Amino acid sequence: MGISKTYQEINERIKSGEAVVVTAEEIIKIVEEKGIKQATKEVDVVTTATFGPMCSSGAFLNFGHSDPAMRMEKIRLNNVEAYGGLAAVDTYIGATQESESEGYEYGGAHVIYDLIDGKDINLTAKAKGTDCYPRKEINTYINIETINEAYLYNPRNCYQNYAAAINTSNKRLFTYMGVLNPNSSVVTYSTSGQLSPLLNDPLYRTIGVGTRIFIGGTTGYVSWRGTQFKSGVTRDNNNLPKVPAGTLALIGDLKAMSTKYIKPAVFEKYGTSMYIGVGIPIPVLDEDIMRQLAIKDEEIMTSIFDYSVQEGPKPILGEVSYKELRSGKIRVNGKEVKTAPLSSLKKAREIAEELKTWIKSGEFLLQEPIETFPTDNTLNGLNSTKKGAK
Amino acid sequence: MKQIILFDFPREESRHPIVNDLIKIYDLSVNILRASIDFNARGFLLAEIEGEEEVIEKAMEHAKKCNVITNYVESAILIDEEECVNCGACTAVCVVDALYLDEKATLQFDTDKCLDCKLCVTACPVRAIRDVL
Numbered sequence: 001m002g003i004s005k006t007y008q009e010i011n012e013r014i015k016s017g018e019a020v021v022v023t024a025e026e027i028i029k030i031v032e033e034k035g036i037k038q039a040t041k042e043v044d045v046v047t048t049a050t051f052g053p054m055c056s057s058g059a060f061l062n063f064g065h066s067d068p069a070m071r072m073e074k075i076r077l078n079n080v081e082a083y084g085g086l087a088a089v090d091t092y093i094g095a096t097q098e099s100e101s102e103g104y105e106y107g108g109a110h111v112i113y114d115l116i117d118g119k120d121i122n123l124t125a126k127a128k129g130t131d132c133y134p135r136k137e138i139n140t141y142i143n144i145e146t147i148n149e150a151y152l153y154n155p156r157n158c159y160q161n162y163a164a165a166i167n168t169s170n171k172r173l174f175t176y177m178g179v180l181n182p183n184s185s186v187v188t189y190s191t192s193g194q195l196s197p198l199l200n201d202p203l204y205r206t207i208g209v210g211t212r213i214f215i216g217g218t219t220g221y222v223s224w225r226g227t228q229f230k231s232g233v234t235r236d237n238n239n240l241p242k243v244p245a246g247t248l249a250l251i252g253d254l255k256a257m258s259t260k261y262i263k264p265a266v267f268e269k270y271g272t273s274m275y276i277g278v279g280i281p282i283p284v285l286d287e288d289i290m291r292q293l294a295i296k297d298e299e300i301m302t303s304i305f306d307y308s309v310q311e312g313p314k315p316i317l318g319e320v321s322y323k324e325l326r327s328g329k330i331r332v333n334g335k336e337v338k339t340a341p342l343s344s345l346k347k348a349r350e351i352a353e354e355l356k357t358w359i360k361s362g363e364f365l366l367q368e369p370i371e372t373f374p375t376d377n378t379l380n381g382l383n384s385t386k387k388g389a390k
Numbered sequence: 391m392k393q394i395i396l397f398d399f400p401r402e403e404s405r406h407p408i409v410n411d412l413i414k415i416y417d418l419s420v421n422i423l424r425a426s427i428d429f430n431a432r433g434f435l436l437a438e439i440e441g442e443e444e445v446i447e448k449a450m451e452h453a454k455k456c457n458v459i460t461n462y463v464e465s466a467i468l469i470d471e472e473e474c475v476n477c478g479a480c481t482a483v484c485v486v487d488a489l490y491l492d493e494k495a496t497l498q499f500d501t502d503k504c505l506d507c508k509l510c511v512t513a514c515p516v517r518a519i520r521d522v523l
Contacts, residue, residue, distance in 0.1 A: 051475065051477075178479045178482050178515075179483050180482070181483060181485070186482050186483075188482050264516070265516060266515055266517060267515055268512040268513065273515070275516070328491075338481075338482075338487075340479065340481040341477060341478040341479075341481075342477055342478065342479050342515070343477060344476050344477040345491075345495040346476040346494065346495040346496055347475055347477075
């Protein structure tokens with residue numbers, strides 16, 4: 001009979017300070033030395049982490065009511081537009097929204113960062129004025145202490161694998177995958193590979209709605225599957241996809257976050273984005289889970305997409321392992337090409353260690369998902385059609 | 391000796407006459423290469439300083455006491471290690487591998503290899519690389 005543990009058993013061990021917690025990098029060596037069975041017996045929790053740029057990020061804020069009250073419609077935070085289509089003083093500030101005066105060098109991500117940093121933020125708003133909300137204009141300053149709720153909400157994060165990018169054209173390209181020099185001279189990629197959450201739980205057995213996580217330096221939760229959740233892709237013998245697949249929607253309290261784990265990002269001639277530090281613990285429930293956790297960078301493959309192709313599907317120029325990508329050089333169509341990451345492995349390691357400390361100290365318990373994700377989800381594209389056309 | 395130094399003035403120190411101190415107190419020769427100092431705003435001053443090595447060091451200590459950050463400039467770029475997240479995006483554009491990630495996934499900069507092309511300045515997503523020369 002195989003080994004099996006429950007969430008309750010693991011949480012009891014965490015509470016009593018006896019839980020054995022290691023990172024998704026450390027587990028690889030343990031399994032190599034002791035084998036799957038013994039590692040499953042000995043280890044209770046494995047921490048995974050990522051620190052990558054994710055455009056689909058933002059924060060919900062509630063400013064509190066002014067006197068006389070106002071139903072804010074056109075809202076600016078440090079001259080960056082925030083959404084005015086919610087209730088009177090609620091808003092959503094999106095990470096990629098650009099400043100109306102400074103462009104993408106200061107965007108929604110910078111506003112969120114400055115909020116976490118405790119800085120004063122200029123709030124201006126306009127409204128038509130109603131009988132119940134007569135005020136038509138406001139120009140004031142807020143900060144993280146003066147506002148009510150402030151929570152980060154990521155409609156999409158933690159991509160389960162992502163494309164590697166190359167540029168076969170003869171022009172330099174400026175993309176969300178960084179600056180891509182021409183003539184296939186560089187391949188960029190974005191992952192924490194063997195440390196990445198969804199590459200360690202590829203079939204979403206323990207990461208689902210309600211999973212408690214580390215986000216931006218505090219506790220948060222997986223709130224839903226992420227947008228563009230595409231679990232129904234071809235997988236290898238280890239259940240791993242070779243193309244972008246599952247994603248997660250995440251939530252966490254902005255007021256408890258740290259600027260150490262959230263950073264605004266600027267991609268030249270593309271726009272603003274945001275680095276978010278995420279850590280997800282995986283309970284070692286059985287040997288199958290351990291088998292997935294033991295997978296190394298050399299076994300995780302991704303596909304190299306040509307970003308110079310702007311219409312139609314981007315051609316795939318080959319497959320490559322993350323070990324090869326991390327080596328700094330790979331071969332693409334017989335040519336030696338330099339490689340460069342966009343997501344910080346160093347930061348991801350720091351987060352995996354930090355989460356390990358939290359769990360070992362007994363302050364962070366594991367939450368079993370309330371609902372798990374489907375493994376057969378597909379995506380729709382967007383057609384440009386006329387009304388009523390089929 | 392001659393040394394290029396970048397002085398960073400925090401907002402509240404922009405009125406301090408630091409160049410005056412360097413010349414009058416320390417008798418250093420100061421050749422201002424570039425400067426942007428506005429009242430009540432963060433500013434910088436890039437200067438080539440000439441004088442005895444120990445005297446320059448003392449003058450830099452004096453600047454630090456005045457809350458002015460000093461950086462010795464050895465290449466066209468300056469990496470702010472506090473801001474850098476070690477993502478590696480800058481290494482994508484560095485054709486001579488002057489910028490690279492070491493085995494601990496930490497960014498390293500080899501000033502001898504740098505060609506001063508400054509492509510990394512715009513490639514850095516967290517704007518931790520400054521064009522100083």
